[in-house]
Amino acid sequence: MEFQQLASFVEVARLLNFSKAADKLHITQSTMSARIQKLEQELGVPLFIRLGKSIRLSKYGETLLPYALQSIQAMQKGMKKIEEQKSDQTRRLTISAANPFAGIFLPPILAALHTLVPEISIQVLRNTGYSDEMYKMVMDSQIHLAFINNPHEPGVYSEESAVCLIPLYEDDFVLVARPNHPLTGRDRVSTADIKPYPLLFMGQKTSISKHMLRYFEQQQMKQQDKLEINSIPGIKEMLKQTDMVSMFPRLIVRGDLENRDLVEIPMRQPAPPLVTYLACQHDEIEPHLLKIIQESLARTITELGHPCRLFAERLA
Template sequence: MELRQLNYFVEVARLENFTRAAERLKIAQPALSQQIRNLEQELGVKLFKRIGRGVTLTEPGEQFYIGAEKTLAEAQRAKDSVKEFTNDPHGKIMIGALESLVQTRLPSLLVAFGKEYPGIKVFIRENTTEPLLEDLQKGELDLALGHTLDVTYSPNLVRVVAQTGICSKPLYQDELVLVVAKGHPLEKRKTISIGELREESFVFFKEGSGIRSQLLAACISEGFDPLIAYECASPRTLVAKGLGVSILPRLMAESPGPTVSILPLDPPLSRWVSVFYVEGRYLSPCTKVFLRFVEKYLGSEIEG
């Protein structure tokens, strides 16, 4: 049994698909399938069972997966322990981040991080929270910067979190505000409640967004289903054109961009932005450095 075979096995298990695992590993699919067959023959058990076009772990496969991940983590930890003698962390990490973070706080954070740790290259994958957590579960991300989802309206999140032991550390709390177009009848209000928006057309964030989930829950608690006129990654642009109202993080609403009017919500709504990781999965030294930096930087930014 070789580390290479364990790595192949873990990738197939995470992605539940031989084709995508082969693409990630940059090997031919027949070669990957043969390596898995060799591993199964050596162990004397079937590790995968086919479901449609994908695969899932058998019961022996699930047990073997736990040990395989630990073995690969220990091997990587041994490599990294040698690198740490240089006291100059270097490498690359893949971080998932909310679109609102990419538009507001993340650029300055990355500039500051790059100055302090020039040897670490940070790659960013932008998306809403739910798909970011799915990518984290698959091992495509080292960390994810997202926010709490209401599992009542994100049933897929229950499966993702339950199966992988995804954990989080809260970073800061974002105030959510209503944004409307200039000249909108609500523009001169000092505050607004969710219940008063039952007749409004909404511009929602797309599926998988925590704000979408939170707003949907708030509307339903007020006894109505919101009228969703549009779904997009940047609701503010459509709101500015008078195509509906939206709920955004205050910092996102106040950042440079299309002109809108901002109204505080009463009672207020807020969201927690957190950093997510998989419990028990090995974090490289570069990932640990970035995690500590994010906690310190965002915490001091909010306090300041």
């Protein structure tokens, strides 16, 4: 099965006329007929039903059409990228990242990429903070790479998607409060123990808040009092001054816990860790770029002395 055969089949299916389809592709009608006949022979089924001088798609043609369109669109996309590379030898990568990755890990990764692959021009898109939005932007080819957190949104993340999700690291998701909070000093607390205290969280569209709220839902805890502050420093200040509680990746509150500005309240049923992924289309990340990203991550985590657990996935 050849690209020319699929292109001819799609054009005939669109126009339902061999002569017009041949003119559109700048070939003779006999060449068009030969291509369709060869494709039908390879598949062993008729793709069109001939009714005198008119034609229509057979049930086999209707089945093949959407897949043929996808194949042609993919090929056209590849040809476009090749043309772009031929006209501009500088490769461009557009990157975006969710917190806390954007503030902690992205700068050293950008420095490593600039040093080791200087031929790549990198543009960092303003951080939206919303993993779902960044995933869609990768899927729509608006950005090349995105560092996002746990993908859970139904209808957004699909196994059939062109987007590849590569796990990079996971971090503990901990409950924190002020040092003299009524819950401090206990060995382990349950969600029932937390319920009397207002829950402080970031915008509901952020991955961190979704992860926290999903955890409480799984624990069948209906938290009544919630306060939203779209600022991590603002949340920390509110925690230090009130009896509110919140949950964060340990990486975000590492310094606060070391300085005893905040304390971790151990949970009887710990929350699942927050996993950070690299989202990219399958043809946008080469193994050597992934290796640079992973090695930069490992160095930064070692320098921080933070117990994030790294994944070691490699591209095939």
